Amino acid sequence: MLNLRCEPTGHQGGACGCALPRRGLIRGALAAGAAAMLPVPAPAQAPSPAAAIPRRRRIDVHHHLTPPAYRDAALRRMDLVPVQRDWTPERTIADMDAAGIDVAMLSVTTPGLGMAEGEERRRLARACNEYAAELMQRYPGRFGSFAALPLPDVEGSLAEAAYALDVLKADGVLLFTSYEGKWLGDSLFHPLYEELNRRQAVAATHPTSAPCCTNLQMPLYPDPLIEFGTDTTRTIGSLLFSGTAKRFPDIRFIFSHAGGTAPFLIERFEFQARIPASGAQLAGGVRPALGRFLYDTAQAANPVAMGGLLKVVPASQVVLGTDFPYRTSAEQVQGLAGLGLDEETIRRIESGNAEALIPRLRA
Structure with missing residues (x-):
């Protein structure tokens, strides 16, 4: 494993002189740390009879791919988690079949496109999106796509969003929770949001670690363990x-991930909303505002996380996510089945809410 830890104090003038740009290195370190610390999912296989998964239509909105161009660009700079x-595509299909997943919405994940700069970042976004579109054609009915964007390059992202949505027929876009210390509520992103709002577009989000909280001297656990849920909450608060x-x-x-820590911080959010300047920014209060967003079940299909989420937002706002290849789809589906929810609620979470969100997915 490459040592991707950056020590800016060791560079002249405090600037990072590593081969990998600092913002890309930050995200690369996440991948390397996760590789060292997280268990590797078992290969996808049919569940045993004792753990048989009931046959229902399922749509997974949080399912990752590694396009060849993305893999090659990353490996020139860093190691990737082995499963990434x-x-x-064959491993993804096998995992989906083992869990009874009909459709997976594909997206890139950390380290994202921050490893690249300028025109290279734009070209990498295009290559990722064209590869996802190719898979949608190669496996009819099995895949959708949330398009990669070269943010924080807003101009490039506007052009790529138009191409991905209009030409490649992507189902939405993928945003990371923060970019170089700016969260999704920042006015920097408003020109992109004007266009996404006009289109009534789906904007799936994926967490990363903020610059404040990367390369912490905590070797026994990687950043994603704490920071991914935290950065999701930061960006929700920012919006x-x-x-x-x-x-x-x-x-x-x-x-992602049932909204990170937002359900557990609901009292703090509501207390903040009592401040007139904060409350004026909300449409109808904290809970109605949170209830306009959707939340996936990836790595949150357990009684604690889902119990908290479903006390804050209605089940109509929850969609199935698996986080493959970092977790198997089967264990996430089985976790959801073990929550004791009624059959209609399970059906809505596993497929109905996604079909309402993206009508082309309706069976």
């Missing part, structure tokens, strides 16, 4: 209390 580096969510109400945001 060795991803293939709410900046007024951005209120200003662009027709963007259909999906937040």
